[in-house]
Amino acid sequence: xxxxxxxxxxxxxxxxxxxxxxxxNNRSQRPTSEAFKAFMASGWAPAEGSLPGRDAxxxxxxxxxRAISERFPGERLVIPAGxxxxxxxxxxYRFRPHSAFAHLTGLGxxxxxxxxxxxxxxxxxxxxxxxxxxxxxxxxxxxxxDTEQFYGDARSGEFWIGARPTLAELEARLGIATAHxxxxxxxxxxxxxxxxxxxISVRLVRKVHEDIDALVDTARYNTAMDPEPLDLSVxxxxxxxxxxxxxxLRLAKDEWEVAQMREAVAATAAGFxxxxxxxxxxxxxxxxxxVVEGAFFAKAREEGNDLGYETIAASGNNATVLHxxxxxxxxxxxxxxxxxxxxxxxxxxxxxxxxxxxVGGTFSEVxxxxxxxxxxxxxxxxxxxxxxxxxxxIHAAAMEVLAAxxxxxxxxxxxxxxxxxxxxxxxxxxxxxxxxxxLGLDVHDCAQARRELYLDGELAPGMVFTxxxxxxxxxxxxxxxxxxxGIGVRIEDDILMTAEGPVNLSAALPRTPDDVEAWMASxx
Numbered sequence: 001x002x003x004x005x006x007x008x009x010x011x012x013x014x015x016x017x018x019x020x021x022x023x024x025n026n027r028s029q030r031p032t033s034e035a036f037k038a039f040m041a042s043g044w045a046p047a048e049g050s051l052p053g054r055d056a057x058x059x060x061x062x063x064x065x066r067a068i069s070e071r072f073p074g075e076r077l078v079i080p081a082g083x084x085x086x087x088x089x090x091x092x093y094r095f096r097p098h099s100a101f102a103h104l105t106g107l108g109x110x111x112x113x114x115x116x117x118x119x120x121x122x123x124x125x126x127x128x129x130x131x132x133x134x135x136x137x138x139x140x141x142x143x144x145x146d147t148e149q150f151y152g153d154a155r156s157g158e159f160w161i162g163a164r165p166t167l168a169e170l171e172a173r174l175g176i177a178t179a180h181x182x183x184x185x186x187x188x189x190x191x192x193x194x195x196x197x198x199x200i201s202v203r204l205v206r207k208v209h210e211d212i213d214a215l216v217d218t219a220r221y222n223t224a225m226d227p228e229p230l231d232l233s234v235x236x237x238x239x240x241x242x243x244x245x246x247x248x249l250r251l252a253k254d255e256w257e258v259a260q261m262r263e264a265v266a267a268t269a270a271g272f273x274x275x276x277x278x279x280x281x282x283x284x285x286x287x288x289x290x291v292v293e294g295a296f297f298a299k300a301r302e303e304g305n306d307l308g309y310e311t312i313a314a315s316g317n318n319a320t321v322l323h324x325x326x327x328x329x330x331x332x333x334x335x336x337x338x339x340x341x342x343x344x345x346x347x348x349x350x351x352x353x354x355x356x357x358x359v360g361g362t363f364s365e366v367x368x369x370x371x372x373x374x375x376x377x378x379x380x381x382x383x384x385x386x387x388x389x390x391x392x393x394i395h396a397a398a399m400e401v402l403a404a405x406x407x408x409x410x411x412x413x414x415x416x417x418x419x420x421x422x423x424x425x426x427x428x429x430x431x432x433x434x435x436x437x438x439l440g441l442d443v444h445d446c447a448q449a450r451r452e453l454y455l456d457g458e459l460a461p462g463m464v465f466t467x468x469x470x471x472x473x474x475x476x477x478x479x480x481x482x483x484x485x486g487i488g489v490r491i492e493d494d495i496l497m498t499a500e501g502p503v504n505l506s507a508a509l510p511r512t513p514d515d516v517e518a519w520m521a522s523x524x
Contacts, residue, residue, distance in 0.1 A: 288331030308350025319488025468492030
């Protein structure tokens with residue numbers, strides 16, 4: 001058969017006939033007749049007419065927006081929620097907005113993909129709550145049940161995904177002016193230019209939504225006085241400063257945020273109880289770590305929004321792999337099971353807790369020895385955490401304990417004192433990670449904060465952070481005695497700093513070896 005035979009399809013012609021992006025709809029067989037459209041747009045109950053009350057978070061988000069407004073008067077601030085992300089060809093992952101967007105609006109869960117918060121500069125002191133900006137939330141609202149979008153849009157139509165709030169409903173709940181997403185491009189680009197010639201400088205939370213990045217960059221480029229030598233790194237620096245400020249704003253939590261953290265921790269504690277109840281089934285299953293993971297995940301979805309991060313369910317030597325999330329190994333009697341897990345509340349605030357459990361319910365002598373050393377390090381770190389103390393001192397206090405134990409056991413090749421020096425650090429072979437990190441909307445919260453406010457910053461009331469020392473003795477580590485090999489232990493708690501000192505939010509979960517054994521016995 002020749003290549004010109006008409007029976008042979010021409011791939012070029014096929015592509016022209018149907019764009020490749022449209023082909024995911026080839027499986028669809030929705031009618032397109034006018035009769036069908038008229039029928040689908042009729043016979044639906046009207047939407048409820050009353051507006052909801054103000055969300056409790058609204059007064060707190062107003063303060064947060066005012067704080068950012070104080071930092072950047074005269075500049076347009078753009079905070080996107082982010083788009084939906086495709087998971088498998090034409091399905092989407094569950095949506096989670098960017099944390100900066102959630103922090104400034106109070107919106108969580110899954111109903112604001114593509115939304116953008118814009119803080120528009122106004123005369124100083126004339127904006128929202130006496131600030132320098134007026135906030136508007138650009139949003140794709142609920143389509144009327146008499147519209148084609150209602151049944152024809154599988155990503156945003158109520159027929160497919162359930163109801164979305166209207167503009168009026170969101171404004172009533174959040175206390176933020178709302179506008180239809182159709183007006184976003186004009187709001188982003190109007191008046192952009194060099195302030196020296198009367199233009200408006202724009203700062204953007206980048207790498208959240210590619211389309212928003214492109215719109216802002218194009219507006220900057222098109223309105224530059226001399227586009228030829230335009231240095232985009234200047235704009236990158238502006239955007240980085242906004243990301244930094246938004247991250248630092250979350251270093252100290254307000255009382256509403258603290259309540260959300262307590263809720264997330266309580267749900268996490270319930271999840272750990274489910275893990276213990278599931279241990280017999282985990283031991284019996286060839287992939288027992290998945291049984292453990294699934295038990296916690298079920299509780300996270302029942303009590304919260306989702307997992308705050310991928311669960312680590314690591315048994316035996318897998319517990320020495322710091323970021324073990326495959327969770328495909330067996331769970332064996334006589335081994336330790338390290339579980340690092342956290343429930344994300346509906347508000348998107350997450351807990352982050354680790355407990356190390358003896359699978360059979362009782363620690364061996366060596367397991368107990370290692371566990372007690374890690375617990376003592378955690379207690380030393382907790383004792384060191386006080387208002388005004390540098391954040392880095394938490395880690396230092398834990399390391400002093402662990403280095404001393406490693407020396408006592410004959411594992412350190414040098415003295416504890418030498419290991420703790422900057423020129424030493426040999427103990428970090430068995431405790432390679434940091435002891436603490438900030439916690440909140442992100443499991444590693446405030447990650448864009450400056451070093452002088454994070455690692456070198458002073459602890460202050462309202463800060464929420466972890467204390468999580470560990471010891472990890474890999475089975476293949478020939479530098480340690482055989483009795484320690486294959487043992488991994490981490491104990492992690494979520495700490496709230498108050499004016500009176502630290503409060504362990506996760507203290508309800510047993511921590512001492514005896515209490516852990518008694519707790520497991522009571523649940524099994």
